[in-house]
Amino acid sequence: MRGRFRALCLSGLLACAAAAAAQPRVAVDGEGLSPAELAASRDLVAAATSRLPPRLAAGLDREVVLRWRDDLPERVHGRTRNGRIGLDRRLLAGWMARDRADDHDPRARAALAALLHELAHVLDRSPAGGLSRDPRLLDLAGWPVRPLRLGLRTGRNDFRDRSPDPYELASPAEFLAVNLEHFLLDPAYACRRPALHRHFVARLGAPRLPEVDCDDALPLVAAGEAGAGLQLLALDPARVAGVDYLLAEPDASPMSRWGHGMLRLVVCAPGRAPGPDCRLDLEHHLVLSFRAFVDDLQVSNWRGLTGGYPSRLFVLPLAQVVDEYTRIELRGLRSVPLRLGPDQVARLLERAARVHWSYDGRYRFVTSNCAVEAWKLLNDALPGLDGQRMRSITPTGLLRRLERAGIADASVFGDEAEALRLGHRFDSLARHFGQMYAVASAELALPARNADAWLRLDPAVRGEWLVRGGLRATAALLVLEEAALRQEQARARETLRRRYRRDGEGDGTVEALLQALWSDGAGAGRPAVLLPGPGYGLPQEAERELLATRVAEVDARLRAAHAGLYETALAWLPERQRRRLRDAEGNLERIGERLRALAAEAPD
Amino acid sequence: MKRLLLAAALLACTAPAWAGSFAGTTGGATSAGTSASSGSSSGDDKVVLAARDDAALFVASDGAIRGARLEAALRQLREHDAAARGASDLDLARAILAR
Numbered sequence: 001m002r003g004r005f006r007a008l009c010l011s012g013l014l015a016c017a018a019a020a021a022a023q024p025r026v027a028v029d030g031e032g033l034s035p036a037e038l039a040a041s042r043d044l045v046a047a048a049t050s051r052l053p054p055r056l057a058a059g060l061d062r063e064v065v066l067r068w069r070d071d072l073p074e075r076v077h078g079r080t081r082n083g084r085i086g087l088d089r090r091l092l093a094g095w096m097a098r099d100r101a102d103d104h105d106p107r108a109r110a111a112l113a114a115l116l117h118e119l120a121h122v123l124d125r126s127p128a129g130g131l132s133r134d135p136r137l138l139d140l141a142g143w144p145v146r147p148l149r150l151g152l153r154t155g156r157n158d159f160r161d162r163s164p165d166p167y168e169l170a171s172p173a174e175f176l177a178v179n180l181e182h183f184l185l186d187p188a189y190a191c192r193r194p195a196l197h198r199h200f201v202a203r204l205g206a207p208r209l210p211e212v213d214c215d216d217a218l219p220l221v222a223a224g225e226a227g228a229g230l231q232l233l234a235l236d237p238a239r240v241a242g243v244d245y246l247l248a249e250p251d252a253s254p255m256s257r258w259g260h261g262m263l264r265l266v267v268c269a270p271g272r273a274p275g276p277d278c279r280l281d282l283e284h285h286l287v288l289s290f291r292a293f294v295d296d297l298q299v300s301n302w303r304g305l306t307g308g309y310p311s312r313l314f315v316l317p318l319a320q321v322v323d324e325y326t327r328i329e330l331r332g333l334r335s336v337p338l339r340l341g342p343d344q345v346a347r348l349l350e351r352a353a354r355v356h357w358s359y360d361g362r363y364r365f366v367t368s369n370c371a372v373e374a375w376k377l378l379n380d381a382l383p384g385l386d387g388q389r390m391r392s393i394t395p396t397g398l399l400r401r402l403e404r405a406g407i408a409d410a411s412v413f414g415d416e417a418e419a420l421r422l423g424h425r426f427d428s429l430a431r432h433f434g435q436m437y438a439v440a441s442a443e444l445a446l447p448a449r450n451a452d453a454w455l456r457l458d459p460a461v462r463g464e465w466l467v468r469g470g471l472r473a474t475a476a477l478l479v480l481e482e483a484a485l486r487q488e489q490a491r492a493r494e495t496l497r498r499r500y501r502r503d504g505e506g507d508g509t510v511e512a513l514l515q516a517l518w519s520d521g522a523g524a525g526r527p528a529v530l531l532p533g534p535g536y537g538l539p540q541e542a543e544r545e546l547l548a549t550r551v552a553e554v555d556a557r558l559r560a561a562h563a564g565l566y567e568t569a570l571a572w573l574p575e576r577q578r579r580r581l582r583d584a585e586g587n588l589e590r591i592g593e594r595l596r597a598l599a600a601e602a603p604d
Numbered sequence: 605m606k607r608l609l610l611a612a613a614l615l616a617c618t619a620p621a622w623a624g625s626f627a628g629t630t631g632g633a634t635s636a637g638t639s640a641s642s643g644s645s646s647g648d649d650k651v652v653l654a655a656r657d658d659a660a661l662f663v664a665s666d667g668a669i670r671g672a673r674l675e676a677a678l679r680q681l682r683e684h685d686a687a688a689r690g691a692s693d694l695d696l697a698r699a700i701l702a703r
Contacts, residue, residue: 280676283650319654327657423672432661432669439664475701476664479657595660599701 024060053205161528164536192537221527222315261395285318290373312525351381459583
């Protein structure tokens with residue numbers, strides 16, 4: 001290609017215009033250049049313009065002049081004003097010293113990238129340009145429309161992690177220029193930033209690069225099972241039968257009076273063809289949940305309102321989310337299927353992966369909460385949804401609008417029992433306390449007025465009644481006893497929290513320590529910290545291997561930390577509370593054994 | 605040292621990504637009186653173990669409360685065990701509680 005260009009070069013200052021009128025005209029300002037430097041400059045121009053896909057080249061219809069400069073500020077490689085591109089002269093020296101046999105010579109690449117970057121600016125500023133003002137690009141890039149601001153976009157881009165060049169975050173124009181460099185020079189761009197790659201191909205044509213096969217499976221760092229650690233997942237979008245909007249129902253506490261909105265991925269068990277049967281593959285389902293990465297012992301409304309907390313996308317096993325809400329927080333969950341086709345699901349997951357690996361946002365309870373983030377995810381992934389009319393700043397409001405737009409399918413709740421059976425509803429366990437207590441007291445003369453009073457009794461008192469009932473009563477008491485243990489644990493946490501506040505007051509060392517410990521856990525919400533290095537966007541093959549090692553290391557550390565902690569925490573509790581906790585645990589063991597024995601007997 | 609341990613304990617109890625509970629750290633008695641940890645059980649067992657709470661609700665309510673985890677476990681048992689195919693839901697729920 002380069003040879004053909006050279007053959008067509010005109011003499012004089014107008015260095016290199018290709019035969020077709022659509023080819024961009026980039027002249028080299030030869031002043032102060034040796035003949036060898038001038039020739040090398042023309043080579044560079046030819047090499048750069050040969051990389052341009054036809055529509056991009058056609059957009060560069062004005063003549064531009066390339067001039068080598070040695071007066072640019074430090075770290076500025078180039079600058080373009082009024083159709084004049086100035087590039088750092090050292091880039092020319094690097095270009096001339098390049099190893100022509102090496103396609104990946106960094107000196108050659110730096111010079112090419114710098115010139116393409118400036119050509120991107122020229123194109124963007126041309127009448128045919130305006131690429132960096134394209135709303136779709138701004139959505140993809142990370143300058144979303146702000147809620148409550150009449151359609152104004154944010155001034156800051158929070159997709160900071162795994163950036164190819166932090167300069168891309170400076171402005172949409174720089175984002176465009178930096179990304180076009182990679183789009184035109186890096187075959188892996190298609191795999192690392194697939195949505196942006198498609199966007200540029202649709203507008204500019206395909207880059208003249210070898211095609212690469214991208215791994216369809218998306219790497220995700222998820223919270224580990226059984227409540228500790230981390231795990232590395234490779235999620236193949238083709239294995240995801242559908243996506244639900246998962247709403248944790250509101251309760252009275254100030255942080256959750258609007259509920260919490262999440263997305264549930266209906267991942268099929270290995271070997272099962274994607275379809276409705278995957279609904280019950282619960283142990284494979286995942287939840288995408290935007291949360292403030294903050295331990296709740298320090299939650300301050302004020303910091304939440306002003307954006308003091310990082311907002312991160314967590315990937316969690318569904319089982320963990322169900323336990324957390326229905327058994328610990330005693331809130332119900334509703335899982336509403338979204339009417340999305342397989343392509344839309346794939347786009348949504350691709351976007352989620354970009355957010356997962358790159359987003360480091362600020363959490364604000366009003367304008368950047370879980371509902372806003374979930375909406376952004378849907379809107380940015382699926383422009384066809386016409387997201388603007390569904391925007392809401394509350395999780396319940398978002399659900400209502402998704403329903404009204406015909407995207408969320410609330411018909412699954414028509415039959416309550418069926419909704420429960422198929423996992424569209426997960427009831428708060430508290431909903432059943434009354435009935436369980438009635439079942440048990442029909443058989444046993446239990447010493448409490450109702451379920452609440454029963455749960456508040458001293459565990460030692462309850463313990464006397466636990467091994468006297470038949471199968472049904474014992475099953476009911478098991479449900480209650482488990483709830484009782486959870487309540488003891490919640491009280492223990494509250495005690496520890498108060499002690500921490502009191503003892504930790506005015507002492508920065510605890511804060512610092514917490515920070516250090518959190519940094520390991522941070523991998524769950526900000527996986528990029530696990531993969532330092534030059535790679536950008538979605539981690540590719542070699543990075544995935546390294547990632548697997550790193551995740552295993554952090555997982556082992558977190559599990560080891562967990563292992564001894566319970567005993568340590570117990571030692572900090574007042575004697576009476578410690579005993580109650582121990583007794584409740586003992587109760588649960590005993591009732592579990594009795595139930596096992598009763599259930600194993602032959603049915604009557 | 606105490607500070608360190610307390611901070612670590614709080615980390616374990618309150619980390620939002622890790623179930624926000626003591627429950628994961630007790631070693632035993634984590635799920636409805638089961639002693640097996642899910643980490644060491646096979647995929648099939650996991651589904652059945654996870655259904656223990658739901659099975660208790662089902663048995664106690666005489667079949668009225670039928671949650672998705674029980675439904676998944678019933679399907680699992682019937683897919684993999686010929687004898688389970690002929691058994692009633694209540695029998696299978698009892699069998700889950702007997703594990």
